[in-house]
Amino acid sequence: RALRVGLTGGIGSGKSTVAGLLAEHGATIVVADDVARDVVEPGSQGLAAVVAEFGEGILTPEGSLDRSALGAIVFADELRRARLEEILLPLIAAEAWARIDAVPAGQVAVYDVPLLVEGQMQDMFDLVVVVEADLEARIGRLAERGLEPEQAMARIASQATDAERRAVADVIIANSGSLEDLARAVARMWQERLAE
Numbered sequence: 001r002a003l004r005v006g007l008t009g010g011i012g013s014g015k016s017t018v019a020g021l022l023a024e025h026g027a028t029i030v031v032a033d034d035v036a037r038d039v040v041e042p043g044s045q046g047l048a049a050v051v052a053e054f055g056e057g058i059l060t061p062e063g064s065l066d067r068s069a070l071g072a073i074v075f076a077d078e079l080r081r082a083r084l085e086e087i088l089l090p091l092i093a094a095e096a097w098a099r100i101d102a103v104p105a106g107q108v109a110v111y112d113v114p115l116l117v118e119g120q121m122q123d124m125f126d127l128v129v130v131v132e133a134d135l136e137a138r139i140g141r142l143a144e145r146g147l148e149p150e151q152a153m154a155r156i157a158s159q160a161t162d163a164e165r166r167a168v169a170d171v172i173i174a175n176s177g178s179l180e181d182l183a184r185a186v187a188r189m190w191q192e193r194l195a196e
């Protein structure tokens with residue numbers, strides 16, 4: 001089977017950028033956020049299950065998931081939010097593993113997953129890579145994406161801490177410097193840990 005790499009990092013750390021660099025080295029990337037979207041596509045078993053639980057009010061007139069309607073329900077009610085996770089997390093996990101398992105032996109499969117630590121997925125990978133950056137760098141990058149510093153801080157506070165991510169890391173990629181520094185760090189990791 002392929003070598004399985006779990007790639008995580010706090011919001012704004014540069015995790016997706018690292019995934020892109022790993023793809024340039026030849027890795028196949030599975031993106032958790034994409035899988036999460038795909039399992040509730042129109043016509044999917046996931047969307048049907050969500051409608052069965054939350055009603056047709058969470059559908060747009062076109063029949064796709066109305067994320068803001070669903071968000072309004074689950075963010076106001078912890079139990080309903082837990083119920084949504086109970087429905088979706090197993091579907092996301094099954095689909096993600098199907099994609100990871102489809103990567104041929106001898107190759108590198110990278111799962112880009114923001115909540116690796118929160119979801120306690122560390123033992124499922126051959127190598128856990130954690131991307132880290134200074135708080136100022138992260139807030140600056142998120143600002144460029146239109147997130148106010150207060151919102152950025154709130155999201156950062158809602159995630160696992162750097163210490164919690166470090167505790168499960170096999171490799172820590174520091175990304176407080178330039179993109180060139182990052183590319184070099186990823187190239188070094190590829191050589192040392194991922195290239196055959």
Ligand code: ATP
Pocket residue numbers: 009010011012013014015016017018114141142144175176177178179182
């Ligand atoms: P999220 O969890 O929100 O998806 P992320 O950790 O995946 O975030 P990226 O999307 O990779 O983060 O990076 C956030 C932004 O910061 C992007 O616009 C990216 O281009 C930029 N960025 C990442 N690393 C650097 C760097 N070393 N120097 C400058 N900009 C960077």
